[in-house]
Amino acid sequence: MEKEADLFYRQLPKVELHAHLNGSVSFSTIQKLMDRKPHLNIQHNMTAIRNGQKRTLDECFQVFKVIHQLVDTEEDILMVSKDVIREFADDGVKYLELRSTPREEKNSGMTKRSYIHTIMEAIRQCKNEGLDIEVRFLVAVDRRNGVEVAMETVKLAEEFMLATDGLVVGLDLSGDPTVSHGRDLLPALQKAKNCGLKLSLHLSEVPSQGEESELLLNIPPDRIGHGTFLHPEVGGSQSLVDQVRKNNIPLELCLTSNVKGQTVASYSEHHFLYWYQMEHPSVICTDDKGVFCTDLSQEYHLAASAFSLTQEDMWGHSFKAIDCIFAPDSIKQHLRQRWLELRPALFQ
Numbered sequence: 001m002e003k004e005a006d007l008f009y010r011q012l013p014k015v016e017l018h019a020h021l022n023g024s025v026s027f028s029t030i031q032k033l034m035d036r037k038p039h040l041n042i043q044h045n046m047t048a049i050r051n052g053q054k055r056t057l058d059e060c061f062q063v064f065k066v067i068h069q070l071v072d073t074e075e076d077i078l079m080v081s082k083d084v085i086r087e088f089a090d091d092g093v094k095y096l097e098l099r100s101t102p103r104e105e106k107n108s109g110m111t112k113r114s115y116i117h118t119i120m121e122a123i124r125q126c127k128n129e130g131l132d133i134e135v136r137f138l139v140a141v142d143r144r145n146g147v148e149v150a151m152e153t154v155k156l157a158e159e160f161m162l163a164t165d166g167l168v169v170g171l172d173l174s175g176d177p178t179v180s181h182g183r184d185l186l187p188a189l190q191k192a193k194n195c196g197l198k199l200s201l202h203l204s205e206v207p208s209q210g211e212e213s214e215l216l217l218n219i220p221p222d223r224i225g226h227g228t229f230l231h232p233e234v235g236g237s238q239s240l241v242d243q244v245r246k247n248n249i250p251l252e253l254c255l256t257s258n259v260k261g262q263t264v265a266s267y268s269e270h271h272f273l274y275w276y277q278m279e280h281p282s283v284i285c286t287d288d289k290g291v292f293c294t295d296l297s298q299e300y301h302l303a304a305s306a307f308s309l310t311q312e313d314m315w316g317h318s319f320k321a322i323d324c325i326f327a328p329d330s331i332k333q334h335l336r337q338r339w340l341e342l343r344p345a346l347f348q
């Protein structure tokens with residue numbers, strides 16, 4: 001029965017909207033990177049949090065630093081991006097929005113511009129190889145890096161949005177939520193919005209970010225990452241919830257990420273249920289499938305088990321996720337068509 005369900009969730013066509021590139025690197029790709037750089041002496045237990053293990057959010061951010069050491073050339077970025085896209089495609093993801101923080105590495109000569117350029121190249125190569133997946137990209141701002149870098153990143157994102165014929169669709173705000181205040185980044189985010197970039201902001205991923213969330217929700221963003229502590233029962237407020245509902249802002253929900261990072265106590269206590277019962281748009285996502293040792297079909301399966309949802313319910317969830325993508329209506333229509341074509345084989 002479980003096996004059958006596994007197969008159902010793998011075959012279910014899915015949309016992935018919250019995936020950080022360097023957090024999504026699989027065990028086998030990490031192995032290839034370690035083989036390229038044996039001198040770094042990095043072990044698998046430094047780049048992934050296995051099932052049953054938990055870390056503090058702070059420890060999770062240490063893991064990204066290790067992965068960044070392994071991924072520091074254009075060649076690495078190309079391999080990692082192509083592997084990640086292929087893995088999502090193998091998992092039944094038909095539309096993927098990847099996000100990543102442009103990095104410069106003096107030693108290898110990689111610049112922020114060549115970093116993004118290489119990811120664009122990976123997306124094009126995957127398309128030319130005929131992979132059954134549409135891929136778009138969000139340029140990420142790491143909140144740790146401050147105002148100037150944020151502004152520079154917005155300029156880069158705009159430049160690539162205009163030059164790539166729609167491959168770059170938006171801007172992400174992420175990074176360690178305990179560092180810096182969103183207030184300072186507001187002008188950069190507003191500038192991004194004004195130039196036509198869609199905004200996906202990590203909001204209230206940890207408690208006591210209520211004030212920041214209130215400020216950022218005023219922009220308003222086009223989607224919210226996590227939103228774990230928005231509602232009053234967990235220390236948020238009704239006015240935050242009202243703001244989200246008034247603007248109908250979809251939430252990107254990442255169950256395993258929140259449980260392993262210990263901001264949510266267990267799967268059944270995940271705020272997925274809060275928003276689901278309210279029929280507010282949300283989308284199940286992976287966040288960092290490599291670091292958290294998961295994939296999107298597993299996340300769908302876990303949510304179904306935790307909240308006693310049927311395969312029909314999960315089909316509906318996946319179909320409605322299409323409404324929340326950043327690509328234009330023509331792509332949405334095309335995806336809905338595909339979903340309906342694939343449906344009969346799933347419910348025989």
Ligand SMILES: CNc1ncnc2c1ncn2[C@@H]1O[C@H](COP(=O)(O)O)[C@@H](O)[C@H]1O
Nearest residue numbers: 020021022023064100101140142174175176
């Ligand atoms: C666990 N919850 C999270 N909360 C906030 N930011 C996160 C995150 N998981 C990942 N990132 C962000 O994504 C970067 C890694 O991918 P890229 O190098 O950009 O591809 C991390 O350094 C962090 O900035």
Ligand SMILES: [Zn+2]
Nearest residue numbers: 020174225287
């Ligand atoms: Zn995230």
